[in-house]
Amino acid sequence: MLFKSQSLASSFEKAYISSFFFLRIGLIIVLKNDSLFDKLLESNQ
16 A cells, blocks of 8 residues: 555655646747737737
């Protein structure tokens, strides 16, 4: 049981790290293409 919870925690940790990594990549893309981001904001208003 303890081993199962440990593996679950490690897989959750990996998922959290990978999602944070993709979030950072997305943020970098948005910052580099800020004109594209402005167009998206204008279309939403």
